Amino acid sequence: MITSADVAVVGAGPTGLLLAGDLAAAGVRVALLERRSEHENNLTRAFAVHSRTLEVLDARGLADELVAVGARVGELQFLRRLSVGLGVLPGRYPFLLITPQYEVERLLEERAVKQGAQILRGVEVRDVRQDRDGVDVVTTSGTLRAGYVAGTDGVRSRVRRALGLPFPGRTVARSVMLADVRLAQTPPAVVTADADGQAFGFVAPFGDGWYRVIAWHRDHQVPDDAPVGLDEIRQAFAQAIGTDYGMHDARWMSRFHSDERQVPRYRTGRVFLAGDAAHVHSPAGGQGMNTGLQDAANLGWKLAAAVQGRAPAGLLDSYHDERHPVGRRVLRISGGMLRVALADRRRLALLSRIAATAVQIRPVARRAALTISGIGIAYSRPHGAHPLVGTRADVALADGLRLAEALRDGRFVLICGREQAGADNRHVRVVRPTDPKSPTLLVRPDGYVAWAANDPTATQICDALAAWSLKDSGDLSPAGR
Numbered sequence: 001m002i003t004s005a006d007v008a009v010v011g012a013g014p015t016g017l018l019l020a021g022d023l024a025a026a027g028v029r030v031a032l033l034e035r036r037s038e039h040e041n042n043l044t045r046a047f048a049v050h051s052r053t054l055e056v057l058d059a060r061g062l063a064d065e066l067v068a069v070g071a072r073v074g075e076l077q078f079l080r081r082l083s084v085g086l087g088v089l090p091g092r093y094p095f096l097l098i099t100p101q102y103e104v105e106r107l108l109e110e111r112a113v114k115q116g117a118q119i120l121r122g123v124e125v126r127d128v129r130q131d132r133d134g135v136d137v138v139t140t141s142g143t144l145r146a147g148y149v150a151g152t153d154g155v156r157s158r159v160r161r162a163l164g165l166p167f168p169g170r171t172v173a174r175s176v177m178l179a180d181v182r183l184a185q186t187p188p189a190v191v192t193a194d195a196d197g198q199a200f201g202f203v204a205p206f207g208d209g210w211y212r213v214i215a216w217h218r219d220h221q222v223p224d225d226a227p228v229g230l231d232e233i234r235q236a237f238a239q240a241i242g243t244d245y246g247m248h249d250a251r252w253m254s255r256f257h258s259d260e261r262q263v264p265r266y267r268t269g270r271v272f273l274a275g276d277a278a279h280v281h282s283p284a285g286g287q288g289m290n291t292g293l294q295d296a297a298n299l300g301w302k303l304a305a306a307v308q309g310r311a312p313a314g315l316l317d318s319y320h321d322e323r324h325p326v327g328r329r330v331l332r333i334s335g336g337m338l339r340v341a342l343a344d345r346r347r348l349a350l351l352s353r354i355a356a357t358a359v360q361i362r363p364v365a366r367r368a369a370l371t372i373s374g375i376g377i378a379y380s381r382p383h384g385a386h387p388l389v390g391t392r393a394d395v396a397l398a399d400g401l402r403l404a405e406a407l408r409d410g411r412f413v414l415i416c417g418r419e420q421a422g423a424d425n426r427h428v429r430v431v432r433p434t435d436p437k438s439p440t441l442l443v444r445p446d447g448y449v450a451w452a453a454n455d456p457t458a459t460q461i462c463d464a465l466a467a468w469s470l471k472d473s474g475d476l477s478p479a480g481r
Contacts, residue, residue, distance in 0.1 A: 001141035002118060005031040006307045008137050008146035010125050011153030012036075014046070014101060015275030015292035017108035019150055021060070022300030024115035026410050028307050031144060032112065033137070035153075037122035045178070046101040047191075047204045047212065048286025051086070052374030052392070054093040056297045058404040059447060062107045063093070069207060070099030071190045076372060079194050079341060079348075082356040084368045089375050090394055092402075096373070098190050100206050101289060125153070128162035130270050148303055149271045152296070155259070157277035163268050169261030169331075172282060172338060175221040177233045179213045179253040180206070184246020194241050197345025201240035213237060213247065214283070216342065228255045258282045258338065260331050266295075266320040274299055279327035284337035285372055287330045294374060295323050301410065301445035310427075310469040322379045333371065379448060386439070386452035393443040396434040403443070406431050412450065412470055413443040416461070425472035428465065442468070 007023050009016045012034035023030040049057075049066065057063040073096040076084045087094050113119065120141070127138040128149060137144045151159025160167065183203075193202040202214040217236040230250045238244040262279040266272060275292030299319050305311040340351045359365045370376030381389035393403060395415055406413045412428045417436030424430050428442075442451040442464055451464040465471050 001120065001123065001139070002031055002144060003142065004145045005029045005118075006146065007031075007148045007150065007303055008033060008135070008144055009150045009152060010137070010159050011151065011157075011275070011277065012105075012109070012119060012121070013152060013154065013275065013292070014104050014108060014289050015296045016150070016152035017105060017112050018056075018060075018293050019152060019274065019296035019300050020117040020119070021108060021112035021115050022296065022410065023304055023307075024112060024117040026301070026304035026308075028304050030117045031146070032117055032119045033123045033125060033139060033144075034119065034121045035124040045283065046104075046286070046289035047098050048290070049097040049099060049104065050286065050290045050373045051089050051091060051093040051095070052377065053290040053293050054097060055091060055392075055404060055447060056293055057104075057107075058092065058402075059297075059407040060111060061408055062111065063404075066099060066103060066107060067093075067097060069103055070097040071205065071207065072096070073098060073190050076369070077189070077191075077193075078337065078355070079352065081352040082359050084359055084365050084372070086369050086373065088366050088369050089373055091375065092404075096286070098204055100212075104289065104293075125158045125162070128159055128271060135270050147270065147307055150299065150303070151271065151273045151277045152275045152292070154276045155261075155280045157273065159271065160263060160273055160277050163271060165263050165265070165268065165273075167261045167263055169259055169280075171257050171259050172335060173216065173258040173342060175216065175224075175226075175255055176258055177213075177215045177228050177236065177253070177255050179215075179228075179230065179233050179250045180210050181213050181230070181233075181247045181251075182209065182249040183211050184248065185243075187245055192241060193341075195341045195343075195348060196240055197343065197348045199236045199239040200341050201237035203237070203241075203245070210251070215240070218342075218344075222255070224255050224257055226255060228253050260335050262324075262327055262331060266324055267316060272299060272303075272316075272319060274323075278323075279331065281331045281334045282338035284334045284341060285330075287334050287372075290374060291327060291330050294326070294377070297446045298323055304410075305469065312467065312469050326377060329371075386449075386454075388439060388441065388449045388452040391449055393441060393447055393449050395438060395441065398432040398434050401431060403447070407443070407445060407447060410445050412445060412468065414440070414461070414465075415443060416440040416456075425470075427470040427472055 006029040009020045009032045020030050020032040054063045124140045129136045135146050135149045191204045198218045200216040215233045215236040234244045234247050260281050274295035379390040414430045439452050439454050444450045
């Protein structure tokens with residue numbers, strides 16, 4: 001057990017692994033604490049990796065390998081009654097990728113270890129005590145002193161409880177059954193989900209011959225610890241889907257309830273919450289892991305800047321300001337989808353007709369695709385700022401370079417087609433757009449636009465860099481340009 005770190009990350013799920021990897025890649029001393037002594041690969045619940053998350057992984061050199069082992073879905077079908085095509089999405093990943101959570105974790109852990117993150121398993125956090133200079137993380141193996149702490153330790157977060165923070169919300173579905181099974185018949189679609197007003201069923205592949213099945217029945221809702229058998233799962237699933245595909249040989253079964261909850265503040269002093277520790281919602285839409293990974297991408301570079309003493313005023317507070325509204329929106333969308341799926345027959349028929357009619361309207365369908373995929377996420381911009389500020393950066397670069405590749409060393413990227421852009425420094429990479437007349441963009445390490453201008457002078461560019469604490473020993477100065 002080490003005794004000190006710049007940042008302690010608690011919880012080695014996808015959110016914690018990405019965050020630890022980003023911090024380590026930035027040169028931050030990071031300790032990742034995980035109460036489990038071993039991996040629990042077969043207990044994965046997440047399967048969907050959305051387009052925006054694939055872009056986040058691409059900026060870390062991980063997306064291509066993940067895509068190679070997953071299955072692509074080009075059209076989102078909700079209860080086989082309505083569909084939204086994903087081909088309208090901009091970018092390299094106009095699809096949903098189906099792959100088990102443990103594949104995502106494997107890639108993220110390999111990267112974190114390679115970058116130098118220290119992963120300590122079998123270490124359970126007992127308490128978190130902070131003062132003005134740092135945080136003491138009290139564990140079963142001793143006390144670790146850190147400058148900052150990130151709680152990515154799930155819905156039962158010990159970090160959140162140690163802070164005494166409420167987790168307001170409610171249970172929205174009870175007695176949902178999970179199982180990993182073999183199927184005698186292969187489903188016709190990569191993902192199949194349906195409901196009939198009394199029962200709900202879902203199935204998706206692991207990719208190795210095993211399938212994850214979710215089933216629920218209105219007439220049999222019992223406590224989470226009630227025994228669950230394959231016959232019960234098979235019957236509820238078959239009622240919803242119309243067949244059980246010859247379900248057999250369950251290697252694991254469980255029962256759970258689905259909550260909608262969100263912590264009021266993602267930051268308390270030197271302690272931050274991300275992923276399920278900050279927000280939890282229904283699995284409808286496959287938003288959970290994706291939202292957590294994007295939390296981590298937003299927080300990592302900001303914590304690194306704070307540790308290195310170059311964070312502009314308000315930067316750490318901007319994590320809550322930007323990500324809390326996203327979490328709230330995810331709760332609303334996934335909750336709405338779940339309520340439709342579990343509605344009684346009469347309401348299900350009515351809501352399905354309304355939704356099916358709506359997505360026939362092209363702008364509505366496009367907006368739905370942008371929202372579910374995460375591509376449409378944008379952060380608020382200061383009054384008077386360029387309209388592109390706060391949006392996902394999407395620009396073609398010269399010489400065949402992709403923006404994700406330019407972001408892979410964790411620096412800001414200045415995209416400018418004019419000579420006054422200057423040269424790289426240790427905080428900024430300077431690249432040229434394909435169109436030299438396109439706006440000049442300063443892109444944050446998480447791929448969002450920090451500053452933009454249509455035809456800036458060298459002085460204006462330097463002022464923007466200074467505002468983000470990115471000037472370095474006279475580099476990128478306007479002198480002589």
